[in-house]
Amino acid sequence: MPGYDVIVAGGSVSGLLAAREAAAGGLSVAVLEEDSEIGTPEHCGGLVSIAGIRNIGIVPDASAVENTKIARAKILSPSSGFEISAEKQKVMVLDRRAFDKQIAFQAQKLGAEIKVKCAMRSFSKKEDDGPTYIVKTSEGDLVCKYFVDARGVASIIARNREGVLQSAQYEVYAPWIERDTIEVAFDNQRYPGFFAWIIPTAQGSGKVGVAGRGINAASALQSYIDGKGKCSIVRKVYASIWVNGPMENLVSDRMIIVGDAAGQSKPTTAGGIYTCGMGGVLAGRAVAEAARKNDDRLLAQYEKDWRSMFGAEFEKMLLARKLLERLDNKAIDELFSAVPPEKIEEASASGDFDFHSAALAKILGAKSATRMAKALLGNEIRRLIDIS
Ligand SMILES: Cc1cc2nc3c(=O)[nH]c(=O)nc-3n(C[C@H](O)[C@H](O)[C@H](O)COP(=O)(O)OP(=O)(O)OC[C@H]3O[C@@H](n4cnc5c(N)ncnc54)[C@H](O)[C@@H]3O)c2cc1C
Structure with missing residues (x-):
């Protein structure tokens, strides 16, 4: 059976960053991604702080940057609203299709092996002195010492549905999308517990979405868009988001949970590129350190570090x-x-x-x-x- 020091299930931002860091520490790493292309299908608005991206160690390629001109956010209630300046916030909009590939390339250059169209089916612990986990995949069985679960919200849903909201996000071409203006619209009848949003990618184009508890996200989004005026919808995506904060016990034995699978996206906005990505970075570093010193207690440092950065x-x-x-x-x-x-x-x-x-x-x-x-x-x- 082919063996690795580390197997990461999930080839998106948190899994790829965990792989990058573990490979940088000299470990052999495989990333399993069930979809046929890294970064695709994109299910993300791509809005992120420039500082956050810097902290996870990436200068996005030009192809990964969709918009750096965000100047304000309109925050709307059902019948009023206000505008805040976004100048200080220094955010950008990423194309996750290109951005995730850029991280995959970083990880690969450091020695990680990325396998697409390779779904993890199950993992189980082996009780002898050899590699600890047997990972069953759609492409056969693999073994590893450390297993990283970076499978996103899908991994949480199996354990807990309470913090899951349904979302829909469309790529839209429309004259009512302004390149420099984000819109966030609260309406607890239409989007209970969340909001509708517009994230511009250029003048006249952007990602328009809604999420809410127990809603039909597709029809809620359609009526939000209908209320705005004429447009063309060029892509539709539906996905779950997690808003209940981090799970307990992110490390057990040599199994580590990172990113959305660990509940590391923000409970207010479900934004997770930075906070989930940082989960991946810290986890990868902790695995490398534990392997280097042959001391698995050091894995716990990952959870401690993540909570001291974001817990409060x-x-x-x-x-x-x-x-x-x-x-x-x-x-x-x-x-x-x-x-x-x-x-x-x-x-x-x-x-x-x-x-x-x-x-x-x-x-x-x-x-x-x-x-x-x-x-x-x-x-x-x-x-x-x-x-x-
Ligand atoms: C509509 C929407 C808009 C969003 N907008 C923003 C935003 O503007 N800014 C922001 O910061 N965040 C945003 N987010 C959140 C952000 O996309 C996530 O927090 C982030 O992508 C989490 O990264 P991750 O690597 O933990 O998980 P994911 O990105 O969910 O990736 C999990 C990966 O695991 C793979 N996978 C799942 N099961 C298996 C398996 N069994 N075997 C192998 N692979 C598997 C999946 O195919 C996927 O590639 C948005 C999310 C949604 C749904």
């Missing part, structure tokens, strides 16, 4: 999510009108795209917004905003 922020985002889930449309409208322009300006100025609970706290810190948030969350609100 994700707790706050989970609280913001709880608040959103408790608001009806009338309350969303009231909350929006309770926020004075200077608080919006403050939020724009203090913006960090990856750690956005500080901006949220600024907005909710407006007096009457605080009153409403407190009525809905009770004293828990203190964990999100500083109430004196």
